[in-house]
Amino acid sequence: MFEHLEKYAGDPIFRLGDEFHQDPRERKVNLTVGLYYDDAGRIPLLRSVQQAEARLGGELRPRPYLPIEGLPAYRSAVQELVFGAGSEAVRAGRVATIQSVGGTGALKVGADFLHAAYPDSHIWISDPGWDNHHAIFQGAGIATHTYAYYDSQGQSLRFERMLEDLRALPRHSFVLLHPCCHNPTGADLSREQWQALIPVLAAGELIPFMDMAYQGFGRGLDEDAGPVRAMADAGLTFLAANSFSKNLSFYAERCGGLSVVCGSADEAERVQGQLKAIVRRIYSNPPMHGGQVTALVMSDPELRALWEDEVAEMRARIAAVRRQAREQLEARLPGYDAGYLTEQQGMFSYTGLSAAQLHALRAEHGVYIIDSGRISVPGLNTRNIDYFTEAMAAVLR
Numbered sequence: 001m002f003e004h005l006e007k008y009a010g011d012p013i014f015r016l017g018d019e020f021h022q023d024p025r026e027r028k029v030n031l032t033v034g035l036y037y038d039d040a041g042r043i044p045l046l047r048s049v050q051q052a053e054a055r056l057g058g059e060l061r062p063r064p065y066l067p068i069e070g071l072p073a074y075r076s077a078v079q080e081l082v083f084g085a086g087s088e089a090v091r092a093g094r095v096a097t098i099q100s101v102g103g104t105g106a107l108k109v110g111a112d113f114l115h116a117a118y119p120d121s122h123i124w125i126s127d128p129g130w131d132n133h134h135a136i137f138q139g140a141g142i143a144t145h146t147y148a149y150y151d152s153q154g155q156s157l158r159f160e161r162m163l164e165d166l167r168a169l170p171r172h173s174f175v176l177l178h179p180c181c182h183n184p185t186g187a188d189l190s191r192e193q194w195q196a197l198i199p200v201l202a203a204g205e206l207i208p209f210m211d212m213a214y215q216g217f218g219r220g221l222d223e224d225a226g227p228v229r230a231m232a233d234a235g236l237t238f239l240a241a242n243s244f245s246k247n248l249s250f251y252a253e254r255c256g257g258l259s260v261v262c263g264s265a266d267e268a269e270r271v272q273g274q275l276k277a278i279v280r281r282i283y284s285n286p287p288m289h290g291g292q293v294t295a296l297v298m299s300d301p302e303l304r305a306l307w308e309d310e311v312a313e314m315r316a317r318i319a320a321v322r323r324q325a326r327e328q329l330e331a332r333l334p335g336y337d338a339g340y341l342t343e344q345q346g347m348f349s350y351t352g353l354s355a356a357q358l359h360a361l362r363a364e365h366g367v368y369i370i371d372s373g374r375i376s377v378p379g380l381n382t383r384n385i386d387y388f389t390e391a392m393a394a395v396l397r
């Protein structure tokens with residue numbers, strides 16, 4: 001019955017990660033998947049999470065269904081983290097928020113919601129972008145297109161072209177934007193550029209979808225959410241997805257949030273109901289354990305302070321690795337400008353390496369980088385950074 005189906009090629013990023021693990025060489029470096037590793041090459045179990053789990057008393061709890069929209073304390077924590085403690089939109093009841101199954105779940109529920117509200121609208125995604133954005137929105141029946149974002153040869157944003165592209169869109173088009181730590185380029189709009197972009201979105205009556213998977217990994221928890229808050233302050237109606245996968249090192253717990261900023265409390269109530277209806281028919285309600293831990297870490301002052309320190313630690317390590325890699329590369333290759341490493345922020349950097357160079361890195365040096373040339377910076381550490389920069393220099397020479 002299903003013989004006509006094509007074989008799933010697998011996710012190209014996970015596939016390359018598998019290849020890395022099968023590579024028998026001792027000297028190898030995995031810069032593929034977007035996971036934060038500490039300097040010892042481990043995925044951290046945050047102390048704030050450990051303490052919250054200890055307080056919650058392990059596994060000896062009954063497991064009723066959570067509400068369709070998730071835990072109230074979790075949803076409040078999402079609103080506070082994304083929109084800020086003093087948010088006018090939140091206080092006015094203009095924000096509908098659900099606990100989602102990771103950032104991906106937020107995108108899926110948001111995509112279904114948008115398609116139901118505006119069945120004829122399409123979405124525009126940055127070029128280059130995250131492949132799964134296309135897959136998720138297409139899966140929800142929304143056609144995807146791209147707007148100019150980054151010139152990988154010139155290692156610079158194409159902001160004027162981006163504005164031009166967005167100015168040309170039909171009203172009620174959806175626009176996918178990354179408030180911070182753009183995946184895959186690591187290149188973000190400046191505060192001034194956001195201020196220039198927001199009126200373009202408003203004038204075109206476009207519907208932005210802000211996807212914030214790396215809050216806290218750029219400049220700070222509040223700073224990284226700045227574009228979301230600026231958009232709320234400007235009175236725009238938009239969606240915002242956030243994820244705890246990276247900043248709580250909580251990948252497998254699938255904790256995220258979807259918020260829709262509306263024009264009024266009444267509209268937000270109707271939107272909240274529609275989000276619940278969508279959740280009900282996809283997975284009915286979110287899982288409990290991760291939700292409770294997240295809500296506790298976010299709302300308990302002591303755990304929250306500890307968590308913020310831990311996020312700062314991860315952010316500082318990424319920045320230090322970026323500086324070190326840049327210095328080493330520039331020392332090894334006189335005349336080579338590795339400034340992109342420190343100008344870009346968050347987990348990813350776009351190296352601009354060619355397909356041949358990427359292949360040589362993999363084949364000759366065991367350095368695994370995905371085909372776009374994007375590196376996941378936290379894959380570098382004290383033990384492999386010299387080796388990595390030497391290998392990079394070898395293929396760039």
Ligand code: PMP
Binds near residue numbers: 034103104244
């Ligand atoms: N959006 C972007 C841009 C991402 O990079 C990711 C994670 N790779 C996600 C969303 C999904 O996050 P999660 O793992 O929480 O589903």
